Amino acid sequence: MIEASNMHGHDGAFSADKFGNEMFKRDYRVKYAYVAGAMYKGIASVEMVVAMAKAGLMSFLGAGGLSNTVLEQAIVDIQAALTEGETFGVNLLPDYATPEKEMKRVDILLRHNVRYVEAAAYIELTPAVVRYRLQGLHRNERGEVQCSNTVMAKVSHSDVAEIFMRPAPTSMVNKLLSQGLVTAEQAELASQVPLAQDICVEADSGGHTDRGNAYVLLPAIMHLKEQLQAQQQYGQPVRVGLAGGIGTPEAVMTAFFLGADFITTGSINQCSVEAATSSAVKDLLQTINIKDTGYAPAGDMFETGATVQVLKKGVFFPSRANKLYRLYNQYQSLDDMPEDVIRQLERSLFKCSIDEIWQQTRTYMQNSRPAQLKLIETNPRKKMAAVFRWYFIQTTRLALRGDEHNKVDYQVHCGPALGALNQLLQGTAQEHWQNRSVVWLCEYLMNGAARLLSKRFRQFSSGY
């Protein structure tokens, strides 16, 4: 939080480096309590992470959807560019269907000494994320428990926050011990630290979203943290930050005023020079306003009804994706669907036949997920979902490579925070994404928030 002692000078001027939790800045070795969150498929790119790290700022590589080889190379490239040991992190997502794949990701992170992980989309713990945290546990020379692997869990519900704020469950610790994946000392120390040192509360955001409200979620999870701290007496209390909807200095100031230990941005960073998406996508993004995003089903969680927030202006993706979800709920299988509906999908959405899609899907799954393929082949409803999911994979690819002929099908994850920022930048050099770097965006928001707070403080103390 902000304290009066953090004021600079006598005029009530606050500075950006005073926002947020001091321990956060110390532990992450960064100048601001500010994080650029991961964006899948490497949109939060090597260039983005290196630029942020060199400026003394925290960011997470968008590891989701990258192959192990590409991920490993990206980590190597980042580490080669960061010769001063600057801080960076990598995103980790659960893989409940094939837990061994998630464990392989953690192997890579540990092998390359990646010290910071942003764990997102978890609804329950997995052995892989627990192993990552526990393998960093040790005692220092003074006998104090330390953990060199920091987990920032991004959550949008109190119950998931609580799981990460508690120590790792004993049953899971014992299992990892019996498998030789943690040492006896690490298993013994596990009860003394929370699984995640940082909880990033995600209100309505670009990408996967539960459409949470920051004013409701953040205080609730901060209170939960206080209760658990009283119970657990951690040497280093959990910190609670805020993400979702942050794209203006006003939003930054309000997040810290609410008590956020740190803040995370996402959507605004996709419209920057460092984001690894196409110029065509950035051209579209730099023109959007607050009303230009909408909701669509999430391709990777199609059957559960999970939603993503996406770009709406200039594209048909959200309406087409929602249509697929309606059809999925209306029919039991592709065979149940009327012929004219099938033909229309093939003609206007897929631009190829459903048979072709199914063949492609089968070939891919035979190689990478054979057990799941067996389930799908024997279940017509699952087969329909697999065919529909193909559209979500294609639409992401079209956007990433900036396919000129299929712009209307671009799937671009984005929230209204970018529209709010665009409004502020209109008429300035930064109206154009070519003049927006992630570091500039961070400085603009943080310094803007500091100036705004100084102004508010003067207003509060002198009356309006």
Ligand SMILES: Cc1cc2nc3c(=O)[nH]c(=O)nc-3n(C[C@H](O)[C@H](O)[C@H](O)COP(=O)(O)O)c2cc1C
């Ligand atoms: C294009 C895009 C892709 C994202 N991909 C991921 C991801 O792979 N993993 C993750 O933890 N968060 C992901 N996010 C969420 C961001 O890290 C961040 O938490 C969120 O965007 C903050 O909300 P905002 O978009 O309102 O700023 C993504 C966001 C966007 C805009």
